[in-house]
Amino acid sequence: MKCSICKEKAVIELNxxxxxxxxxxxxxxxxxxxxxxxxxxxxxxxNDKIVVGVSGGKxxxxxxxxxxxxxxxQVSALTVDEGIKNYREHTIKIVEKFVKEWxxxxxxxSFKEGIGFSLDEICKKLEGIPCSYCGxxxxxxxxxxxxxxxATKIAIGHNLDDEAQSIMMNLFQHGLQRFVRMGPLSGVVDxxxxxxxIKPLREITEKETRAYFFIKKFPHDxxxxxxxxxxxxHNIRKMLNDYEKDNSGTKANIVKSxxxxxxxxxxxxxxxVFCEKCKEPTSSNICRACIIKEEFYERTRNKGKTKN
Amino acid sequence: MEILIQGKKRKVKNSVLSEIMNExxxxxxxxxxxxxxxxxxxxxxxNNGDSLELLSIVSGG
Numbered sequence: 001m002k003c004s005i006c007k008e009k010a011v012i013e014l015n016x017x018x019x020x021x022x023x024x025x026x027x028x029x030x031x032x033x034x035x036x037x038x039x040x041x042x043x044x045x046x047n048d049k050i051v052v053g054v055s056g057g058k059x060x061x062x063x064x065x066x067x068x069x070x071x072x073x074q075v076s077a078l079t080v081d082e083g084i085k086n087y088r089e090h091t092i093k094i095v096e097k098f099v100k101e102w103x104x105x106x107x108x109x110s111f112k113e114g115i116g117f118s119l120d121e122i123c124k125k126l127e128g129i130p131c132s133y134c135g136x137x138x139x140x141x142x143x144x145x146x147x148x149x150x151a152t153k154i155a156i157g158h159n160l161d162d163e164a165q166s167i168m169m170n171l172f173q174h175g176l177q178r179f180v181r182m183g184p185l186s187g188v189v190d191x192x193x194x195x196x197x198i199k200p201l202r203e204i205t206e207k208e209t210r211a212y213f214f215i216k217k218f219p220h221d222x223x224x225x226x227x228x229x230x231x232x233x234h235n236i237r238k239m240l241n242d243y244e245k246d247n248s249g250t251k252a253n254i255v256k257s258x259x260x261x262x263x264x265x266x267x268x269x270x271x272x273v274f275c276e277k278c279k280e281p282t283s284s285n286i287c288r289a290c291i292i293k294e295e296f297y298e299r300t301r302n303k304g305k306t307k308n
Numbered sequence: 309m310e311i312l313i314q315g316k317k318r319k320v321k322n323s324v325l326s327e328i329m330n331e332x333x334x335x336x337x338x339x340x341x342x343x344x345x346x347x348x349x350x351x352x353x354x355n356n357g358d359s360l361e362l363l364s365i366v367s368g369g
Contacts, residue, residue, distance in 0.1 A: 001350075001351045010349050011348070011349065012340075020349060087321040206366065207337065207365050210363060210364075211347060212342055225348045235367065241335055241338055242335065242337075245336065245337050267326040
């Protein structure tokens with residue numbers, strides 16, 4: 001297979017883009033697409049102070065590397081230690097080495113200190129799925145920590161696969177509140193206590209980040225979260241990958257469809273007013289329920305009159 | 309022919325990477341393949357005795 005640009009031997013094929021790249025042009029294409037996504041969606045402003053949530057995995061480290069390269073002086077890193085034995089201590093070492101090498105300001109928070117107990121402790125006492133507790137507290141501490149670091153944006157390493165999975169998960173679980181908050185710049189509320197999250201890698205597949213990481217010879221983690229098997233996301237990931245194998249572009253199309261939908265949804269102005277008759281919320285002066293009730297009573301009255 | 313996958317000997321019937329992946333039931337959406345420290349594409353001809361490394365795309369949790 002030849003590189004779509006220079007016709008040299010390709011090292012990666014991206015079926016969803018109908019392209020293949022040699023090493024050099026893959027790196028160029030990868031970085032160009034991430035930069036274009038950041039600029040198109042105005043994810044970073046020149047006055048922004050960005051805190052990158054870093055786990056030590058390929059996505060968060062790639063994002064940290066690129067944002068620090070493009071926006072020097074505006075980027076810091078923040079790691080949340082959930083307290084997962086035989087896992088997180090290894091990835092934290094990778095992060096600490098990485099930020100030292102690239103001279104990036106770094107802070108670490110832990111569940112134990114910030115919440116009062118580790119994820120391992122939660123899982124011993126509560127019966128729910130570990131990821132459901134982990135996600136809640138991780139977002140909580142990321143937001144709190146980023147705010148303390150005076151951040152204006154939190155960058156998270158969600159890639160195209162993650163985003164397609166999240167869309168499907170929210171549909172499967174009827175999570176409509178979470179559903180409308182997604183997108184390249186997530187969160188629909190402007191509030192000084194809430195730091196909005198950006199997703200620079202949202203249009204890049206997980207496979208590409210892995211290839212970028214390999215070619216760049218970045219230190220990759222070989223540790224897998226012991227709770228991953230319990231995650232609903234794990235099943236959705238497998239389902240989407242099985243489908244993508246024979247239907248290239250499925251994951252990208254899920255995200256594109258979401259974006260088209262949400263664009264129209266967010267443009268719609270919903271003015272809530274209250275019904276003049278019953279005082280319930282509605283979109284017009286008199287609510288539909290009151291209009292139907294009025295019609296019903298009027299017909300009843302007329303019928304009565306006819307009979308009389 | 310016989311090849312090495314993750315350092316383990318394995319007999320395969322096919323000789324093109326995409327067919328071998330299918331034969332050993334590995335989804336190319338979940339793994340990249342490395343030969344001689346280089347990533348290779350699905351149309352690559354695999355030779356007897358080649359050593360392949362499967363890089364898991366999913367990491368972390």
